[in-house]
Amino acid sequence: MISEWVVSILLLFGGTFILIGSLGLLKLPDFFMRLHGPTKATTLGMASMLIAAMVYFANSKTGLSVKEILITIFLLITAPISGYMLIKSAIHHKLKPKEGTKGLDNIEDD
Amino acid sequence: MRLQARFRWLPTPFRSLFLFIVWLLLNNSVSVGHIVLATFFAIFIPILSFSFRDPQPLILKPGLALKQFVIVLYDIIVANLQVALLIVGPSKKLRPAFIKVPLDLTHDMPITILASSVSLTPGTVSAEVYPIPESLAEGEEMTQRYLLIHVLDLDDEAELIKHIKKRYEAPLKEIFQC
Amino acid sequence: MLDTVLLIVFAMIGLSLLLNLWRLIIGPSIPDRVLALDTMYINVIALIVLYSISMGTGLYFEAALLIAMLGFVSTVAVCKYLLRGDIIE
Numbered sequence: 001m002i003s004e005w006v007v008s009i010l011l012l013f014g015g016t017f018i019l020i021g022s023l024g025l026l027k028l029p030d031f032f033m034r035l036h037g038p039t040k041a042t043t044l045g046m047a048s049m050l051i052a053a054m055v056y057f058a059n060s061k062t063g064l065s066v067k068e069i070l071i072t073i074f075l076l077i078t079a080p081i082s083g084y085m086l087i088k089s090a091i092h093h094k095l096k097p098k099e100g101t102k103g104l105d106n107i108e109d110d
Numbered sequence: 111m112r113l114q115a116r117f118r119w120l121p122t123p124f125r126s127l128f129l130f131i132v133w134l135l136l137n138n139s140v141s142v143g144h145i146v147l148a149t150f151f152a153i154f155i156p157i158l159s160f161s162f163r164d165p166q167p168l169i170l171k172p173g174l175a176l177k178q179f180v181i182v183l184y185d186i187i188v189a190n191l192q193v194a195l196l197i198v199g200p201s202k203k204l205r206p207a208f209i210k211v212p213l214d215l216t217h218d219m220p221i222t223i224l225a226s227s228v229s230l231t232p233g234t235v236s237a238e239v240y241p242i243p244e245s246l247a248e249g250e251e252m253t254q255r256y257l258l259i260h261v262l263d264l265d266d267e268a269e270l271i272k273h274i275k276k277r278y279e280a281p282l283k284e285i286f287q288c
Numbered sequence: 289m290l291d292t293v294l295l296i297v298f299a300m301i302g303l304s305l306l307l308n309l310w311r312l313i314i315g316p317s318i319p320d321r322v323l324a325l326d327t328m329y330i331n332v333i334a335l336i337v338l339y340s341i342s343m344g345t346g347l348y349f350e351a352a353l354l355i356a357m358l359g360f361v362s363t364v365a366v367c368k369y370l371l372r373g374d375i376i377e
Contacts, residue, residue: 004289004290007290007293007341008289008290008293011293011294011297011338011341012293012296012297014297014334015296015297015300015301015334016300017190017194018300018301018304018330018331018334019300019301019303019304020194020197020198021197021304021327022303022304022305022307022308022327022331023197023198023304023307024197025307025308025311025323025324025327026307026308026310026311027197027201028197028201028204029201030206031317031319031320031323032206032235032237032260033201033204033206033260033262034311034320034323035235035260035323036193036197036233036235036262037193037197037327038323038326038327038330039229039230039235040186040189040190040193040230041190041193041194041197042327042330042331043186043230043330044186044187044190045334046330046333046334049297049334049337049338050337052341053337053340053341053349056341057346060344062344062345062346065138065346065349066135066138067135067136067138067346067349067350067352067353068337068349069135070132070135070136070353071333071349071352071353071356074353074356074357074360075330075333075356076230077226078356078360079229079230080225080226080229080230080236081226081360081364082326082360082363082364082367083229083235084225084229084235084236084237085363085364085367085368085371086319086322086323086326086363086367087235087237087238087260088237088238088367088371089318089319089322089367089370089371090317090319091237091238092370092371093317093318093319093370095317095319097206097208098206100205100206101206101207101208102205102206102207102208102209102264104208106208106209106210106258107208107238107258
C-alpha cells in the first residue's frame with residue numbers, strides 16, 4: 001500500500017518534470033536557453049520515473065528488475081554529451097542568442 | 111597524477127569494475143556463470159581497447175569520488191527545482207549569459223567529467239572547451255584552457271565561477287591528484 | 289489509485305510530446321529541430337516505462353534501453369553532420 005503511494009508520487013513528480021522540460025523547449029526565446037529544459041528537467045523526470053518503475057516491480061510478482069538503473073545511468077551520462085554536441089553545432093551555425101545576452105565576446109570562432 | 115595502472119593486465123581498473131557491474135545489471139542476475147563471463151569481459155575488453163585511447167589519469171581517491179558523485183546527484187535534484195521554477199516563470203526576466211571559466215585541470219577525462227557535472231547542475235550548460243585542439247598551430251603548446259558555459263539566469267559572474275571551481279573542480283583535482 | 293495516476297501521467301507525457309512536435313514543426317533552425325527530436329526520444333522512453341507499469345511486465349525495458357541508445361547515437365551523428373558536413377571523416 002505504501003509502495004503504491006511512493007510509486008504514484010514519483011510518477012507524478014517525473015511526469016511534471018518532463019512536462020516542464022517540454023514547456024521550456026517550447027516557450028523559451030532562443031536556442032541556447034531552450035537547451036536547458038531538455039538537458040536538465042527531462043533527465044530528472046526520467047530518473048524519477050524509472051525509480052518509480054523499479055519500486056513498483058520490486059513489490060509486484062515479477063520481482064526486482066535492475067535494468068531501470070542501467071537506463072537511468074545511461075541517460076545521466078549521455079544527456080550532457082548530446083547537449084554539448086547540440087550547443088557546439090548551434091555555435092557553428094551562428095544562431096542568434098536572445099537580445100541582451102551577456103558575454104557574447106566570449107564565443108570564439110571555430 | 112598517475113597515468114599508468116599498477117598492473118599491466120588491468121590497465122583501467124575502474125572501467126573494468128564498471129563493465130563487470132553493467133554486465134550483471136544487463137542480465138539481471140548474479141549466477142555463477144554470469145559472474146565468470148563478466149570477469150572475462152571486465153579483464154579482456156579494457157586490454158583490447160586500451161591501445162585505441164589516450165592514457166587518462168586514474169582515479170586515485172575512490173572514496174572521495176563516491177562522495178563527489180553523491181554531491182552532484184543532490185545538486186542535480188536541487189538545481190532542477192530551481193530551473194523548473196525559472197522555466198515556468200516569466201521568461202522576460204531571465205538574464206542569459208555566456209561566461210568563460212578558466213580551468214586548472216589539464217587532461218581530457220577530468221575536463222569531461224567537470225563539463226558534464228556543470229551541464230547537469232544549476233542553470234548552466236557547458237558549451238565549449240577553449241582552445242580547440244584543431245585550431246592550434248602545429249607544435250603549439252596547449253596553454254591555459256577555458257570552459258565556455260551558457261547560464262540561464264546570471265546573477266553574479268565572479269560568484270558563479272568561484273562556486274563552480276570550489277564545488278566541482280577542486281574535488282576533481284583531488285580525486286585525480288593533478 | 290495507481291490506475292488514475294497512470295492515466296494522468298500518460299496524459300502529461302502525451303502533452304509534452306505534442307509540445308515537442310510543435311517545436312519540431314516551427315523550428316526555426318536545424319539544431320532546434322534536432323533538440324526537439326532528442327527530447328521526443330526521451331519522452332517515448334517515458335511512455336514505454338509507463339506502459340510496462342500498466343501492463344505489469346518488465347519485458348519492455350529492453351526496448352526502452354535500445355531506444356535510449358539509438359536516440360543518443362542518432363543525435364550525436366546528426367550534430368556531427370551539422371558540424372562537419374560528414375559523419376565519419
